[in-house]
Amino acid sequence: MRTMQSGVKLKGWVKGVVVVALVSLVAACGGGGGDSSSNNSSAAPNSGSLPASPTQQPIAATAANTVPITVGRGVKGVINIPTVSVKVCAPGSTTNCQIIDNIQVDTGSFGLRVVGSVLNPALLGALPNVTSGTQLAECATFADGYTWGTVRTATVAIGGETTTAGIPVQIIGDLAATSVPKGCGSGVAENTANDLGANGILGIGTAPNDCGATCVTTVHNNYFACSGGTSCGPTAVPLNQQVANPVASFPVDKNGVIVQMPPLPDTGAPSATGTLVFGIGTQSNNALPTTVQTFTTDTYGDLNNSVYNGTTVQAFLDSGSNAYFFGDSSLTQCGSNYANFYCPSSAQTRSINLVGLNKASTTASIGILSAATLFGNSSNYAFNDLAGQIGGNSSFDLGLPFFYGRHIYYGLDQTANGGQAPYVAF
Incomplete structure (x- = not known):
């Protein structure tokens, strides 16, 4: 951190x-x-192209x-x-x-x-x-x-x-x-x-x-x-x-949360304000729309059968990670100033196939810009296309950049009491 x-x-x-x-x-x-x-x-500011950004507002x-x-x-x-x-x-x-x-x-x-x-x-x-x-x-x-x-x-x-x-x-x-x-x-x-x-x-x-x-x-x-x-x-x-x-x-709104973050410009922003919503389907403001795709997970929210570059990976949607973190030898890493981050010479798009235990699947595309380019504006603290090396090819961390412009749902594991299985949805 x-x-x-x-x-x-x-x-x-x-x-x-x-x-x-x-x-x-x-x-x-x-x-x-x-x-x-x-x-x-x-x-993108350094040529190449990025996938279309999601546009949901909190x-x-x-x-x-x-x-x-x-x-x-x-x-x-x-x-x-x-x-x-x-x-x-x-x-x-x-x-x-x-x-x-x-x-x-x-x-x-x-x-x-x-x-x-x-x-x-x-x-x-x-x-x-x-x-x-x-x-x-x-x-x-x-x-x-x-x-x-x-x-x-x-x-x-x-x-x-x-x-x-x-x-x-x-x-x-x-x-x-x-x-x-x-x-x-x-x-x-x-x-x-x-x-x-x-x-x-x-x-x-x-x-x-x-x-x-x-x-x-x-x-x-x-x-x-x-x-x-x-x-x-x-x-x-x-x-x-x-x-x-x-x-x-919590007394009522205890079955999950929704993390809602605003869209961002590709080059980042000084700040961003979103909303954390408690409960899913318990109030008028936290319904799970039929248009949202739900992926059941293990207890810890992992999508263990996901696939990146032909390799099965453990994927997870983690607001506590400040970038996308995954292994990809085709992406140039930054120098010592920004060690472990990626610094491609042009904008990049990468895709991962997310697969839930319920067999639900989708292809998620992410954009990547050079960390050196992004950090060139030292007044910006919010970025939606920052990525780095995770130190292996078995995990794919969809960190906070994935959350911008999305509503992401987390259903708590209630199976110990005969309730819902854990899930993520977006």
Whole structure:
């Protein structure tokens, strides 16, 4: 989540090791309005051609089950970081609360994680520790690094939605760096807002919690029991103590979310404003249209039978990735200034066949411009045709660029209670 310092977030331990990078444009002036809904032409600034851009607009974030999504300079000037504001309260309290801005919207992970240093001491001290014999902590591993901190209970509100009770959340960086146990993640620690590029991560993908049955029955290097907050060993954790997707605990609008982002010009924009809608088919503003194609997925939202360049790949639609990330030796990579991004000499179009477990399939075309060209305008933070290398040919990450001009639906996995199978739709 940081330029030259951090990689894009995937699904923690669910994903294999990949090598990707995010770019931070730390410019003197980085924001401002700008028209992010015009100039969606197929002509590219460095010749070649791009596919036609999708043109859906987000609905107004005025209903109780909505909240605005903002892409802009944010905490550290990291490009393509969609953020919302989240209200965290001590369980049972309506006064000991805090609204935290710049929480990244991540459909590729599950559960709320908040940097401990941005919380008021009175609130932080009132969030009960989740215990598994001793204090429970988590090492959440992402593509380039990890977050380390305690698991605590908090009531979470987003827009007009509030969890029915306290849920487990991760407090990032509230344990000493010396307490990080052997086997915790890889890469660099992302335990401050500066390192993370945001004040936290809101994981609202298809899974109701961040590890599931795997961590109930088997010990992994995800959850740790910490004696005195210092001596930490891996432990199995029941579902009700795992960091939880807040949406699953909303009273009514709990079966999924819709991420709606505006169209962008091909060369990017200083900012973009979208809408996060809670619930699917539960209110008048969140119906699933018959024109939308639905793809059932595994628990974690993956489309494991997709095909790119004749190779079966694991594809996923991940708002927490700031670019398209996939392997393609025909695309020129950038130099060290923008390592791991693609810098083709002309505009490029690539297509992937997305296939759901329900056999639904479609061909999705994406546009790619040179990262060096895009980053030439240091005041832009929103891009719809940025791509980079994922470090292999087995995965295809449809990151935030894919979301611009689309409404993308995520149906939560409710099969444990006899309900719907997880799905994505657009």
